[in-house]
Amino acid sequence: MNAIKDTPPFLELRDVSKTYYLTKSHTVQAVDSVSFCIGQGEFVTLIGPSGCGKSTTLRMIAGFLKPTQGDILLEGKSITSLGPEQRNIPMVFQNYALFPHLNVFENIAYGLKARKYSEDAIVHDVAMMCQMLNLVGMETRFPDELSDGQQQRVSLARALVIKPKILLFDEPLSNLDARLRIQTRAEIKRMQQILKITVLYVTHDQQEALSIPDRVVVMHKGKIIQQGRPREIYNNPKTPFVADFIGNANFYEACVVSVEPSSVLVALYDETFSVPLTQCDHLPIKGERILLSINPITIALSDSREALGENGYTAIVEQCLFNGQSFEYTTTFGDTSLRVLHPNIRGDALEYATGTPVILTFHPETFHVYKIKE
Numbered sequence: 001m002n003a004i005k006d007t008p009p010f011l012e013l014r015d016v017s018k019t020y021y022l023t024k025s026h027t028v029q030a031v032d033s034v035s036f037c038i039g040q041g042e043f044v045t046l047i048g049p050s051g052c053g054k055s056t057t058l059r060m061i062a063g064f065l066k067p068t069q070g071d072i073l074l075e076g077k078s079i080t081s082l083g084p085e086q087r088n089i090p091m092v093f094q095n096y097a098l099f100p101h102l103n104v105f106e107n108i109a110y111g112l113k114a115r116k117y118s119e120d121a122i123v124h125d126v127a128m129m130c131q132m133l134n135l136v137g138m139e140t141r142f143p144d145e146l147s148d149g150q151q152q153r154v155s156l157a158r159a160l161v162i163k164p165k166i167l168l169f170d171e172p173l174s175n176l177d178a179r180l181r182i183q184t185r186a187e188i189k190r191m192q193q194i195l196k197i198t199v200l201y202v203t204h205d206q207q208e209a210l211s212i213p214d215r216v217v218v219m220h221k222g223k224i225i226q227q228g229r230p231r232e233i234y235n236n237p238k239t240p241f242v243a244d245f246i247g248n249a250n251f252y253e254a255c256v257v258s259v260e261p262s263s264v265l266v267a268l269y270d271e272t273f274s275v276p277l278t279q280c281d282h283l284p285i286k287g288e289r290i291l292l293s294i295n296p297i298t299i300a301l302s303d304s305r306e307a308l309g310e311n312g313y314t315a316i317v318e319q320c321l322f323n324g325q326s327f328e329y330t331t332t333f334g335d336t337s338l339r340v341l342h343p344n345i346r347g348d349a350l351e352y353a354t355g356t357p358v359i360l361t362f363h364p365e366t367f368h369v370y371k372i373k374e
Contacts, residue, residue, distance in 0.1 A: 008076030009037035010198055011061070011166055016070030017222075018056050030056045032222035033070070038166070043192055043199045047209040048219035049245065054202045057219070058168050061200065062091045074165065090159040091168040094175055096151045098143040104130075104154050105139040111162040129157035132191065149180045153187070160191065166198040173208065185212050206246055210234060218242055238281060240370050243293045250338055253372070254292040256284045264369060268292060269334030271313060273364040280369040293368040296339040300361040301329060303352065311362040317352045327351060331358065 018031040031053040038044050046054045059065040061072060063084035072080045079087055090111070098107050108129055112122045130136045133153045143151055152172065159167055169188070173181040189212045192199050203209050209216055210230040217227040226238045237243035240251065257265040263274045264284050275292075277283070284290055315331040315338070322328075327342040329352065340360065352358055 008073070010040040010042070010075060011038040011200070012073040012076075013037075013057070013061070014071045014073070016057070016060060016067045016072060018053070018060060018065060019068040029222050031060070031067075034219075034222070034224055035070075036217055036224060036227060038198060038200060040198055041196045042215065043189070043201065043213045044215045044217060045201045045203060045209040045213040046217050046219060047203055047206070047245075049204060052219040053222040054204075054219050055170055058091065058170050058200065058202050061166075062089050062168055063087050064091075088162065088164050089166050089168060090162060090164050091170055092152075092155050092159050092172045094171040094173070096143070096155045096175075098151060098154060098158075100143050103140050103142050104135060104146070107143070107154055108135075108157045108161055110158060115162065125161050126157075129161045132194070133157050133187070148176055149184060152176065152184055156188065156191070160195065160197070164197065166200065167192075169199065169201040169203075171203055172201075173203075173205075181208070188212065210246075218245070220245075235366075236279075237293070237368060240291060240293060243295070243368060243370075247295045247297070248339070249368075250294040250296060252292045252294070252334075252336070254290055256286055256288045256290060258286055259284055266290065266292060266367075266369065273311070273362065273367060275364050275367045275369055279365070279367055282371045284369060289372055291370040291372050293370065294338070294362070295366060296328075296341045298363050298366040299338070299340045300363075301331075301340050301342045301352075302359045302361070303350070303356070304359065311364060313360050313362070315358055315360050317354055317356045317358055319354060320352060322351070329358075331360065333360075 014035055015033045016031060017033055020028040020030060022028060034057060046057065048054050056065065060067050063082060067080060071078050099110065102110065105126055108126045109122050112125060130139060133156060135153055135157060138146065138150065146154065173184055176184060185208055201213065213230060215227060216230050216233045218225045218233065220241050226233060226242050233242065234246055237246060243249040252268055254266045254268040257267050257272060263276050264280060265272055265274050315333060317329055317331055318337060319330040320327055324344065326344050329340045329342060330337050331340055
């Protein structure tokens with residue numbers, strides 16, 4: 001009986017690096033030994049701060065840049081030496097990159113004409129894209145006659161119409177206002193699900209990165225720090241960087257009081273908290289100084305003395321910022337400050353002014369313990 005061979009990943013990067021040689025003695029390591037796989041039909045976001053290497057990685061996959069080392073494989077075959085025109089991997093850019101002298105129909109049809117499709121096939125496929133992306137009636141307009149949102153939909157239609165094996169997005173919504181960003185990212189997700197295409201989406205926007213993908217890959221300083229499902233990344237950051245970048249966490253140095261079979265007791269200022277060992281990035285030891293991470297969304301805030309339970313503590317409001325969905329409070333905590341996000345539920349949440357005494361209720365099961373790097 002013959003053994004069934006494993007199906008290779010749809011897209012795979014093996015130890016891919018990109019080094020820029022600025023002078024003989026000065027180099028910049030933009031991407032450092034990056035390896036990850038994407039399954040067919042999967043939607044993956046690549047997120048990280050500016051300069052972390054995410055856009056460079058995308059451009060190497062598209063063929064615009066050649067890796068300094070490593071290999072890029074599509075359906076098990078190396079494409080590292082192929083040019084962009086041989087890969088059928090289009091990219092949607094943040095500046096739309098539409099041809100200003102071509103109308104909507106001509107922009108969308110550009111890739112089909114380059115591939116020498118018949119006139120009937122071009123008309124049919126462009127019409128299908130216009131129908132799917134709400135561009136019907138705009139076919140004769142030129143880019144400068146379109147809104148930003150319409151231009152981005154034309155750019156998306158131009159990429160999708162050639163039926164790509166994988167579609168790349170490089171910060172595609174950066175130029176859109178908040179309302180259009182929400183609408184357009186929902187449109188991108190809908191199209192991806194309808195057409196069952198594989199997507200790699202680069203962004204530095206945390207909300208965008210978590211809301212639409214099947215999986216998130218976090219990069220920092222040219223390396224992959226963590227990857228997993230969006231909820232896993234947000235709820236269980238493996239490093240202080242991920243906790244800070246994804247969750248805007250509060251960080252404090254604390255001390256390990258004792259270690260139990262399933263938890264660790266940590267002392268922070270005059271308080272102690274029992275944190276599950278599953279929330280620790282290492283096995284702490286008694287007396288060890290550790291870094292404690294507290295997500296501001298996990299802290300409850302109230303002015304009711306009834307909230308002073310086992311994990312309730314008094315604090316004073318130092319600052320209040322309102323963003324519509326929540327109030328962002330800065331409160332006193334020990335000899336420093338603590339950020340708290342208080343949801344504006346039903347729009348009737350109380351607003352606490354500077355100097356107001358409040359009760360903070362912690363949930364230590366959501367804390368994270370990290371080893372302090374020497």
